[in-house]
Amino acid sequence: MRRLRRTEAMRSLVRETHLHPGALIYPLFLVPGEGVRKEISSMPGVFNLSVDEAVKEAEACAALGIGGLLLFGLPEKKDEQATGAWAADGIVQQGLRALKCDRKLDSLVVIADVCLCEYMSHGHCGVVARDGDHYEIENDSSVALLAKTAVSLAQAGADIVAPSDMMDGRVEAMRAALDAAKCEATPSLEHVPILSYASKFASAFYGPFREAADSAPQFGDRRSYQMDGANLREAMREIDQDIAEGADMVLMKPAMPYLDVIRAARERYDVPMGAYQVSGEYSMLHAAFARGWLEPERTMMESLLSIRRAGADFIVTYFAKDAGRVLG
Numbered sequence: 340m341r342r343l344r345r346t347e348a349m350r351s352l353v354r355e356t357h358l359h360p361g362a363l364i365y366p367l368f369l370v371p372g373e374g375v376r377k378e379i380s381s382m383p384g385v386f387n388l389s390v391d392e393a394v395k396e397a398e399a400c401a402a403l404g405i406g407g408l409l410l411f412g413l414p415e416k417k418d419e420q421a422t423g424a425w426a427a428d429g430i431v432q433q434g435l436r437a438l439k440c441d442r443k444l445d446s447l448v449v450i451a452d453v454c455l456c457e458y459m460s461h462g463h464c465g466v467v468a469r470d471g472d473h474y475e476i477e478n479d480s481s482v483a484l485l486a487k488t489a490v491s492l493a494q495a496g497a498d499i500v501a502p503s504d505m506m507d508g509r510v511e512a513m514r515a516a517l518d519a520a521k522c523e524a525t526p527s528l529e530h531v532p533i534l535s536y537a538s539k540f541a542s543a544f545y546g547p548f549r550e551a552a553d554s555a556p557q558f559g560d561r562r563s564y565q566m567d568g569a570n571l572r573e574a575m576r577e578i579d580q581d582i583a584e585g586a587d588m589v590l591m592k593p594a595m596p597y598l599d600v601i602r603a604a605r606e607r608y609d610v611p612m613g614a615y616q617v618s619g620e621y622s623m624l625h626a627a628f629a630r631g632w633l634e635p636e637r638t639m640m641e642s643l644l645s646i647r648r649a650g651a652d653f654i655v656t657y658f659a660k661d662a663g664r665v666l667g
């Protein structure tokens with residue numbers, strides 16, 4: 340075996356898996372204001388950005404050949420109907436309009452995350468019905484708000500909408516709402532694809548994101564809608580349903596602790612698939628880099644390669660710019 344490992348030229352010739360910047364997607368966290376660039380304490384190098392700063396960040400991504408952006412928003416005000424998620428002048432809608440009128444960004448696919456948690460005062464991804472101490476996350480009323488949000492984001496210019504809420508039936512409702520929007524006085528939205536976060540596990544690895552997006556649930560947890568980390572077969576059923584409902588692509592998350600799920604999905608489905616290397620995966624590597632315990636560049640590239648080798652076509656990662664520089 341060692342004959343083909345002797346030189347880098349030889350290794351390069353027989354390499355089975357490749358990384359390229361066009362298959363990396365960089366998440367951005369948009370906040371109101373101007374000139375805002377606030378670092379997230381648990382995620383070195385990742386910032387809350389006002390729209391003007393986000394445009395600069397996007398230009399840097401485009402210059403590195405990165406494939407796309409995934410947008411999240413922190414609204415001015417939160418309420419129990421997630422108004423900021425679907426308002427025409429919502430923070431992500433403002434960001435989309437700014438990004439879409441900058442021709443230097445034409446090479447980037449701009450994906451809008453569709454969820455309610457950042458916009459809900461209670462921090463859950465759906466509508467909460469309370470009865471004394473007991474509460475439920477309502478499915479169908481949440482789906483109605485999510486469909487409305489997807490239409491609003493697509494109208495503002497999102498190239499792709501990406502539901503991350505894990506309510507049942509949201510993909511079908513979103514497809515119907517996007518297709519119906521053409522009958523109203525708006526440009527047709529029939530062409531807008533849905534990237535569904537089809538298998539999203541209730542994970543401790545989302546911890547740092549909840550600081551970045553200010554979206555921690557104020558009570559309870561997300562286990563009644565996100566998946567149990569023990570279940571691989573259930574993940575396949577989630578993907579089945581989302582494809583049947585009209586998802587054009589699927590996303591799996593987290594990535595590194597769930598590489599077996601990515602591999603199983605790759606063997607079973609032919610739709611394009613992405614994996615999300617989530618905030619906690621990024622933070623734990625950075626914590627080790629800061630202590631000098633791991634070599635940053637090699638560890639980062641190996642983590643991304645493992646996700647590609649498992650079968651993901653593209654990767655959402657906070658390392659997108661750093662990896663883009665290495666691959667440049």
Ligand code: PBG
Nearest residue numbers: 454456503544545548617618619
């Ligand atoms: C919104 C959402 C979350 C993430 C992506 N979309 C948080 C959550 O579900 O709690 C996590 C991403 C990350 O950790 O980087 N529902």
